[in-house]
Amino acid sequence: MILALGLTVVGLGYALVDIATRKPGPAAVRVAGIESAQAIFGGVRQDGDRLGAPNAPVSIQIFNDLQCSSCRPDFLSTVPKLVEDYVRTSRVKLLMRHYSVSSNPVELGFFGAEAAAQQGYGWQYTYLFFRNQEEARRIGVNDKLQESLAGSIAELDVPEWREYLDRQSGSDGAITRRLKSYDELGTRLGIRTRQAAVVTGPGGTRTLQDAPSLAQIEAAIEAVQ
Numbered sequence: 001m002i003l004a005l006g007l008t009v010v011g012l013g014y015a016l017v018d019i020a021t022r023k024p025g026p027a028a029v030r031v032a033g034i035e036s037a038q039a040i041f042g043g044v045r046q047d048g049d050r051l052g053a054p055n056a057p058v059s060i061q062i063f064n065d066l067q068c069s070s071c072r073p074d075f076l077s078t079v080p081k082l083v084e085d086y087v088r089t090s091r092v093k094l095l096m097r098h099y100s101v102s103s104n105p106v107e108l109g110f111f112g113a114e115a116a117a118q119q120g121y122g123w124q125y126t127y128l129f130f131r132n133q134e135e136a137r138r139i140g141v142n143d144k145l146q147e148s149l150a151g152s153i154a155e156l157d158v159p160e161w162r163e164y165l166d167r168q169s170g171s172d173g174a175i176t177r178r179l180k181s182y183d184e185l186g187t188r189l190g191i192r193t194r195q196a197a198v199v200t201g202p203g204g205t206r207t208l209q210d211a212p213s214l215a216q217i218e219a220a221i222e223a224v225q
Contacts, residue, residue: 029139029148033131037124038154040080044087046120051083052093058201058225060092060217063099063182063191066129067109067141071101074195074211075130079123081214092221096122097182101193105183106176109136112146114175115165121156125149201225 044051062079065071079094086092096117098110109129116125128149129136139145150161168174189198194211201224208216 029132029135029145031128031132031135031148031152033128034152036080037127037131037152040083040127041124044083044123046117046123048120049096049114049117049122050093051096051123052087053090054093056087056090056093058086058092058199058221059095060200060221061095061097061198063097063186063189063196063198065099065101065107066113066126067107067133067136068101068194069133070193071195071211072130072133075127078195078197078212078214078217079127082217086221091225094123096126097186098126098179099182099186099191099196106179108141109146110179111165111169111175112150112161114178115161115168116150116153116156118164119156119161121153124153124156128152199224 041051045053047054060082062075064075066075082092082094087094096113098107098113100107100110113122113125113129116122132145132149136145146165147158147162150156151158165175169176186196189196189207192209194209196210197208197212197217197220199206199208199217199220201221203224206220206223208220212220
């Protein structure tokens with residue numbers, strides 16, 4: 001019994017030393033903005049990259065880079081209010097155009113957003129990515145981050161999201177082709193850095209560059225409707 005007790009004490013001591021000296025594993029991803037994402041976008045019709053009624057008289061193409069830190073306030077200060085005041089009332093539909101401001105036209109974070117859009121949750125995913133850019137910097141834009149964001153959208157089927165992401169993110173995959181088409185469109189339109197909004201309606205088109213304010217976008221809506 002004394003020998004057994006001694007071995008137990010030694011074992012416990014070893015375990016404590018092991019715990020104290022063990023390198024910490026990667027921390028869990030802390031996702032912010034889950035409730036607000038649901039409040040902003042919940043109940044609003046989504047079809048692929050479109051948010052809002054398909055027959056809304058005004059469309060706004062939002063060109064933005066969700067991995068661009070300076071683009072974060074551009075999105076958060078305009079899109080939620082546009083959804084509340086214009087999209088929910090079927091006056092406007094929004095079209096997401098993932099557009100890189102870096103030298104790489106197709107960024108890793110875009111793929112998860114496009115896979116979520118396949119199920120009609122691309123706008124929630126994009127919003128959550130912007131809200132959690134600090135987490136992306138902390139742990140990197142990797143599978144763990146993207147799956148955590150996807151899993152934070154209650155109605156999204158994560159295994160289906162993962163399967164589509166894996167299947168369509170290759171060089172000839174549907175996601176890659178779509179992202180390249182956004183890059184080509186943005187290049188044709190001369191989109192510069194920061195968020196841009198291309199507002200189109202019965203009265204014509206207004207292209208707003210370099211992080212237009214909410215007031216500027218609202219004025220463009222009034223001008224084209």
